[in-house]
Amino acid sequence: MATKMLQFVKTSGEMPAKRTAEIRRQDWLEVYGPYVRQKAEEQSSRCSQCGVPFCQIHCPLQNNIPDWLKLTAEGRLEEAYEVSSATNSMPEICGRICPQDRLCEGNCVIEQSGHGAVTIGSIEKYITDTAWAEGWVKPPTPLRERDQSVGIIGAGPGGIAAAEQLRRLGYQVHLYDRYDRVGGLLIYGIPSFKLEKEIVARRAQWLADAGIQLHLNFEIGRDATLQELRSRHDAVLVATGVYKARDLQAPGSGLKGIVAALDYLTASNRTGLGDDVPEFTDGTLNAAGKRVVVIGGGDTAMDCVRTAVRQGAVSVKCLYRRNRANMPGSQREVQNAEEEGVEFVWQAAPEGFLGDDAVTGVRAHSIHLGVADATGRQSPVVIEGSAHTIEADLVIKALGFDPEDLPTLFDAPGLPVTKWGTVKVDHRTMMTAVEGIFAAGDIVRGASLVVWAIRDGRDAAAAIDSFLVAKAAALAVAAE
Template structure:
């Protein structure tokens, strides 16, 4: 081991410079500036090069983190990029949006020892951004072309990761997506201050250069049924994600200006990309000058509150029925939101939405009545259950309420014209995880549509696993074997 490593005992943890909250409140630029090369090398050198690297164990794609940290510390950035990209199709995206505090950095050994974690995500971003600047990132070039074709339904992270892996093996890949741009939630769901859209667009452009075909504005079930796609291709991967917003049952929920989180975020992102969005232009999905209340405590809720701040909201509150320690969203995101002026109303839930009084529009939202909560006995999952406190009602003014309560799968058998497709009791696609296969011959699935709304990095992992499973299936079919015989 070189003397360049193990510097955590003499060198403190540092992140790239963070733009001031007052400055970043007024734009959608990413909040962290770039590491300088010497800063990235110094921070990488803090790695203790563990014999059992828990950072790698807790990374869904099992990145070889200690290896590329060592290479970065030694200034061998091209090799660091090659090592990083060997296990992750989009390291610059994960470096920006992964909740490292819950995954690699949260399980860093020196963090547990009290020295402060290695800033893994920021270094990963630096390595890959440098690789793009230097021209080291190249489209995949298969050694030979294969005649079999694969149709991928969904151009989100699972579908894109699978497309690259399958194209690497020489398969003919077509990606179908209902939207007009590839990227899924990477483009339309995640705000630009966390993930600038050019970062996603250059990846999809690289896939086009590699020979992947994109068929956009194409909805399975409308433009072609799943059965028709099965006849076009040798295998199908369903990677369409989950987009059905969970709703809330409360009096007044039908009032105007109570909107699902994804509608709100999509309108904001489309507007930032230069699209004309009537609901945004009319002000219906624009928070400017409004009292905004976001209901929920996950990462989507954090995206909404921070977007509302940047749109010029009069006030922004996040209403969550549990406390800070029990919220599912990233604690880093909560801290960023607080710096930017978001007020968190912990241990509270909406009881009713109020509107109409004194307004020309009797259906216009004016506020919501909320109720205080205490956390009761833990259930089978280990989480304490929220219980309303009688007589604890209070009022919050609200001109716009955003429901960030999570997402469920759509009814795919109905939507895709595939009545034989089996689902779980949660509505997700039922999967043989060993083969990443559905009950339909030659149809596979990956990402949120099988595991529920989850992290981008898990979608990447599923996409890679599905690509490997599809290759095994096609090779077995070509050899005249059954799928199980190829295991």
Template sequence: MAKQPMLKFVKIDRDMPQKRAADTRREDFDEIYSEYAAAKAEEQASRCSQCGVPYCQSHCPLHNNIPDWLRLTATGRLEEAYQTSQATNTFPEICGRICPQDRLCEGNCVIEQSGHGTVTIGAVEKYITDTAWDKGWVKANAPAQERSESVGIIGAGPGGLAAADMLRKAGIQVTVYDRYDRAGGLLTYGIPGFKLEKDVVMRRNQLLADGGVTFVMNCNIGTDITFDEIRAKHDAVIIATGVYKSRDLEMPGSGATGIVKAIDFLTAANRASNFGDTVAEFENGTLNAKGKKVVVIGGGDTAMDCLRTSIRQGATSVKCLYRRDRANMPGSQRETQNAEEEGVQFEWLTAPKGFTDDSGKVAGVMVQKMRLGQPDATGRQAPEVIEGADYVEEADLVIKALGFEPEDLPTLWGQPDLPVTRWGTVKAAFRTGATDLDGVYAIGDIVRGASLVVWAIKDGRDCADALVERFNSAAAQVAAE
């Protein structure tokens, strides 16, 4: 009788890849987790229970075939595991690194619910695709036949790139326009290298270019080229700009120098530390935490990125202000733990009410102590101010990580007919991404609001499928006539 390769969760404990010591990893921007060795990956994959209703798969936005590629990994069939993984996910090695698995696949693992510790799905996913790259199994798109249809994609983030990949597989001509000098969007300039090393993103960008995707970089729509000109060049246009407008704080002292936006801080850090670019505001200290008392306002993953980047830049102290408690914060618990290990101090149940300054430069944050009151409309407990408990938190650099909002695209692009919601996001059809403008589609955060990379990938793939179906229908109609 053949030996059972799976269901070993009773005998084998959950074991994550080794994490570098905090004192070591805080000195650089390298990823903090090591890679699984083959034997360890097989061992951890073998813990999967192969349950009849795979909640890991149903709670993954991409509905990745997780039990299948775990079984293939456990039995040493890695190339098949990679083919199964990439069949539903354009960037599995990226999702394996940055997805909040504790809230998605791993958080819904059946054996986790039974108290045995979840399967390390993200770490195995990363291992499979990194191995595929090393072995040369990852190939550029080679469509069976080139087609005449052309699609312009505005935005080179994960949603736009996922759509580009799927469209090129179908032989459709694709041009991606982006305001930055490198493709990848937040994957390149928003997420720090210690979570996602930049060569991982750059090799994907190169693979897309090798597969026939045309990139037009340093291109601002409305300035370098108009939206109407892009529509005229292509049979369809996909808006995949993401949301980059930072939420702000309007309170006393908010105009002091030394109060900066998270996206500006992270972009400067990524350029300087991961690409070696010369960034004036980093060099002159405006967007550099070195030698400073840093306060980050916010509790999401962007706040965690700013906190941990500040540690690596050599801040003298790094504190996080968040108006709720640890259990109610929106960011990943895993990232919070990593930040604490590296020396970040969290000030729970605190909120800013203003800023103090010294000759126009920020000197501190005026802080209100909070308590959790009755739940709000979403079910979360609403924070309430504790009167008389205010204090001042000293700061040389304050980073606002309060989330992102959409830019006013109808005005910026001179498109008053582009339909938007009351929140400024583009109105688009579920699954297809179609808008009320003929041939114009929208996907990712510009439709959803600030969300996860994996949802943007899902939207990009779905939109590409819808466009291929549309082009096929049009071609069939022409042939019938």
């Protein structure tokens, strides 16, 4: 058992064993293997137990990272899991897909001192995977059942987090989703080599075991309007996320073979789950044997390029208008992609697409990075006379996501939205202008990280609880 922390002075940082790129290209398994217990304890003992834990400060969930690192170093894994899960509804998922290099690990004090960050994400994954294996992860059992019910629209990370917290408080929780599985982007958007699907399915079963009612293949606006759902429940939370793909208006953008990133990733994930996907079978959303160009520089673009590699693409190129240092995605993902054979075409942007019926190439121009804007990022400026052609049989647009038109989709014209199309809420209460209807996650803040959706879902649950407690108290006073 470890008796000391601060072992970074004599123990170097070490990730779990990483499978070789050549092997990874051939399957859909996760990149890193698990820690053995001894290694997890050793790596946890490197933590400096900072007086001001910058890792915790830069975690959207404010996870008590130094505490569960110390417990892990001491071999007290069940306690480490209890601390970890107290602030995080899905630590086994965050440990796998959070961009730790931009959040907790990127702000680790010993990383800044040149000793290399504590491998926080891998240890978080190890703690929770051990907890599942040992049977420590149990469905919440409320101290008392409440009569009040809450309907949650969207079974993605925000909706799941809110459902868990509300169920712990004893509310009757109903989770609605238009798709046939729980998870949202966790199940259909993120590839298995980052998040194996049985991990999500296990969490979905845990929700059902907790007594949360799952209503799948249920579409608001088709199976019930938002107002009808509001009449069934004491409160409703809108946690749909954002799914509308941003488009690129350029000559030739209507050619066959130019597809949206989420359509492409969903087809791949559904096929991996055993579903029949005609667009994958006929090659429309399958990169096998094709020259693939992905446009974009975020984590979704990295998911696309690495998926194309595994599908057997002849070549995979990522076209991004800024340089590597300015990429919004995880640098760890960029490194993994490069190892697997992806070619990055830095400082290049499309101006059009070539082809008669189907795309045969991307016409791009080179970019010069000019003066930095208010955020510190340099503005892209087109270099005159730099146009060139990149051959392509499949072009995937990974340009980000915008909100769908929820007032129309939900048959709820009174639902207020901002000029960006996100649902407008009072950020103190997370409630919309319609009493009893709350909103949280990407549908409020715009496309963001899974960990932020979890944070928003937990905050929304607390806000809904305050609303329902006050409502019940007012009714009790009125009845006297």
